[in-house]
Amino acid sequence: MSVYRRIGGNLIAYDGLSFYNGGEEFAGKIKGRGSFVLVMAYTDTALIPGITAAGASPELTPYTPPLDAELVHTGRIITLDNIAMTSDAIPTPGIITRAAIMLSDFREFYVDAGNRIAPVVPHFRVGNGPGADIRTGKAVPCAKDIIENARKVGREIASQSEYLVIGETTPAGTTTALGVLMAMGMDVNNYTSSSMPDNPLSLKASAVKEGLKNAGINGTCDPLKAIECVGDPMMAATIGLVQGAKGVPVILAGGTQMAAVAVLLSKMCYPGEYDLALATTRWVAEDGSASLFGILKGASINIPVIVANLSFARSKYKGLQAYEKGYVKEGVGAGGIAAAAILKGVKKEKIEETAELIYSKLMGQP
């Protein structure tokens, strides 16, 4: 797909992007020097067997957020000797993020919303440790504090940025996304995505239902309570960051998790209060087991959407080809930062090639 658009008198080719809901108009705001913000969080929800593919083993899952941050910031893994890959060597989408960062002039900021393990990367800290298993119904009791802390950080980052691209790395984050959407009364049981080709929807839904029951939610609750009971720390941090960055365009870089954040935000502000768009990968946009657009439509929010039509179909590595078979799909803000880089003139193919190079270096492959 290819779209052309005239900005400031110059014809710019947006090869590799698709736009929905006014995404093209929003894209016109992406100029100057923007900042990539990676929000890290862990939730004990990730301990539910079979719920996430993040991390080579359950013991390593809490390392996924810090390792993603290290990879994006340095191109290396520091905290562990192992690498941030799923068990069959399918790499984290962080390789795409790292590629986009290397190919453009983004500033980078890292935010610990609730890590179990701190990354060896300078970061802001807005939370106080991991979220609890959502089945408890007490997932993030301190969500309000996280929002408030993140607001200050968002203001600080926005003061030195022409726009923000906010991505996240949160194992089991699609389950908590389902959680808050259901807590707010949305019928979205089949709408959230997964890092696995066989989306464990019934497993996720039963975890959410247990959490809602234990939280005493059986109708519709407000967004803050939804996060506190069945959400994750990333959501609270991202909401605070957006609030603090008011006045500056913000791209929520992600799939169903960021769609859930957009829905939460839409219920906490007046229409048009924030200048927001959602940007993700083709792998999420085309996900047959979920529906990004279904979530947005279900919540009646009309947020601009930009899709980066990345492809690893021509890759020589099986680990990257797996993306074409429904593995991983999105995360670490990959789709959104790739879209922003493309809007700044970076070729989509260059991002794919650079990601492949980063992957081969990580694997020690030629």
Add this chain to the structure above:
Amino acid sequence: MSVYRRIGGNLIAYDGLSFYNGGEEFAGKIKGRGSFVLVMAYTDTALIPGITAAGASPELTPYTPPLDAELVHTGRIITLDNIAMTSDAIPTPGIITRAAIMLSDFREFYVDAGNRIAPVVPHFRVGNGPGADIRTGKAVPCAKDIIENARKVGREIASQSEYLVIGETTPAGTTTALGVLMAMGMDVNNYTSSSMPDNPLSLKASAVKEGLKNAGINGTCDPLKAIECVGDPMMAATIGLVQGAKGVPVILAGGTQMAAVAVLLSKMCYPGEYDLALATTRWVAEDGSASLFGILKGASINIPVIVANLSFARSKYKGLQAYEKGYVKEGVGAGGIAAAAILKGVKKEKIEETAELIYSKLMGQP
């Protein structure tokens, strides 16, 4: 005092510095681009009434480390509307640090060794919350983990630095310094400095004695145990940073607290393993109520010392003149980073003037 030295064929004036124990030779290594590292920590020892002047009130004392970091990094205070000053408007030495940072090309890194409150500044996190009151004898049970985490961070920082200047901001840190020195069997009761002109030596010594008793230490213990029982998280982090930065010259920027770290380190390594110096302010070096050199001599360590002969005697502000009367004296790496800036060609008077300007802006004074 004025010292001249020939480096690389050029005569460089070190106006404003004094050298001891081979400090001049060490100074020759300070060239290229160095990094300033600020280690932040809090300890509940600061809650002992009368023990520290850091913070405008006991409730605000835990804010001192994050506010110092914010001031050095941005020139502003973010977390509180109040400012990081002692109760009678005597400013934090962070204004000197900020001045030196502004006037040279140092990279800056911030390390949370054990904060109660996170700064709105990107930082590494190597600890897990504040240290306990040393009277418990269980001040920093996780000191070993902090050292290990800090080692990774030190390695990371050193990989992009030609030298390191490590400063600290730790309320009640002179008391914990006394603690570890006494725990290691040194007779240094009257040797540690204070941020107050009337050094509460007996109060400090009685807190240490209570801690030693509760820890069951009544002879001489090893350095790690000393920190675990009656130290603070800053010490563990600084030791780890130095170990990780092995091979790169490191200035420990501080007075009696950094002298205590030097003593701890000397008992954990072989002679010459690290390329270390100590640098501080004239206010500490001339402190009649304490003896930096007494501590070093007592521990039989022959570390190079550099003193920045800063003076606020000519300042128009009473808050700065107070430094000449024995208030504050040192902290936030002020003496060491000022010395490094002077070694890089910045005039001492320029640092003093810039610090005064920062102070007047903070106070909203003309």
